Amino acid sequence: MTGYIVRRLIAVPLMMLAISFILFMLLFVRPGSAAFAASGFVGDNDPKAVERFEERYGLNRPWYAQYGDWLWNAVQGDLGVRLTPPQDPVTDKIWERLPNTVEVGLLTVVLSAIFGITIGVLSAVRRNSILDYVLRTVAIAGISVPNFWLAILVLTLPAIWWQWTPFASVWVSFTDNPLDNLAIVIWPAMTLALASAAGTARLVRTSMLEVFYSDYVRTARAKGLQERRVIWSHVFRNSLIPVITLIGLQFGAVLGGVVIAEVIFGIPGLGSLTLAGVLAQDYPLVLGTICIFALLFVLVTLAVDLLYTVVDPRIQY
């Protein structure tokens, strides 16, 4: 067990090394860094200006020197400076935006787990009832509705019907006013949670149904346990493992969806920062933000794998 955890912990920096290397090669070392340099920041095709630009950002050096430098700085917490006008350090910008994204992401995963598990358990316990059919249809519809369209409807329809919008247009950070902040963040989290909750509900239902007909559940009933006890401590607990895997996997999808939700709801998070970087071709910014996204994902995957052993003591690595 300890050996397994140590191995997994060593794998994290190795993963990040590989991810950052591939991203760096994709973003920085493309045929002709002049294209990179001339992408709107240096002015028109002035060879002198391009040269100065390359000199300044060290783009005229071989790729291993560039990557080595970037990596050495990144390990110390410096992800370079932005190319776009304020030209401030990427790291500062990320620190400023990261808490908002993490807040939206966590809230989404929590909401999705609560809704998904409740609906899934209800569906499984009352299987083949009208409630079950309604919940299952809602779940499939939930997977199919594009989250950005849902967000648009949430913003638009109340405004048309009641001249009222659920969404405050001015951003308030959590440290300034936690309640006002939650009133804003709850909307992107809800729209993102819908699709993943639908997925969770479907999985909870199938995996609980599999357990329902197993021998130990029959034994539990036979020895006279209350139905409530049977459902929660026998069926539910044993059907959790695939559900935890799914919630872990969904975190990746949520991180992707966060970009869209942040753009629509105007939340100053890492996702909207990445998109701004992409649209402005601000390479250091894109590289930095995506590396942070990947780091989040790798850490969550690790946490999920370690959580298995808590949920299911039979699993030993």
Added chain:
Amino acid sequence: MSLDSSAQATDAPLSDAAAALEYGIPPKQRFNPFHWMRREPLGALGLALIIIVSVGAAFAPFLNTFPDPREQGLGPPLEGPSADHWFGTDRFGKDVWTRVLHGGRISLKIGVATVLIGTVAGTLVALLTAFTGGAVDFVVGRLVDVIIAIPSILLALVLYTSVGQDLPDLPVLPRQEFVLVIAIASFFMPGTYRIMRGMVLELREQQYVEAARVVGAANFRIMWRHIAPNMAGLMIVITSISLPAAILAEASLSFLGVGVEAGTPSWGADLSGTTRTYFIAGPWLAIFPGLALAITVFGFNVFGDSLRDTLDPRLRGRI
């Protein structure tokens, strides 16, 4: 004598009914679409929706009420649905019905292209690497781990900023759509690869593969004739389940402004940018493209699910 006659009896080919009795082999059932519809009502609904959307996209030039989805000033700007403009007009007087129809073409074109490329490439790589094993298998496996660690939309954003700037315009595929295809296909590949690799490892140990090896079949022949055909069913299922996700991905990226070229009719693009400020004045602008997208994705989702259950119920919960 009696022994001799019984030997003769076993030599004669058994009738299907006798085989069913003798070995418990169920008689071959002819596929009856009406039975399937009754067993899988949601799947049938999905198929119907898919047919409607495909017909709409395929015959867009005949079904549209105005020939050009990009043409402006076809009617008064921001007019609600009417006899002339079934889905209303946008702020430039473009006809929304025409744009929604043509948007379906982009969605289906990009969706089908990306899923085909992603699943075929993923399957081929899985077949080659898992069969050979060793260092190649290890390296490709770790590479896939790395790609999976970058959330799909963000991977698409990276490819858009990097590779996207260097791609050429193709005759059938403008540069922007080419980037989309590569970006979306590249996040279906790793998933397909993982599932298929497991399948190849399982199939590689089958007795008929061993038998083929014994009679001296070359690796390539075993891969192509003995393993690949057994992966076809799974591939169909993966394709049909990935397709709605691909269509959503195209719409999401176009919505973010890194998808199709500006002005191209696309459900995602028509919901994005400055158009969003007109949704309260013209709700039909928000409703119709989004509804078309949701219906398409819903159709493919439920059809894919029931296809999986029909073809291979063991996959339920795994894909």
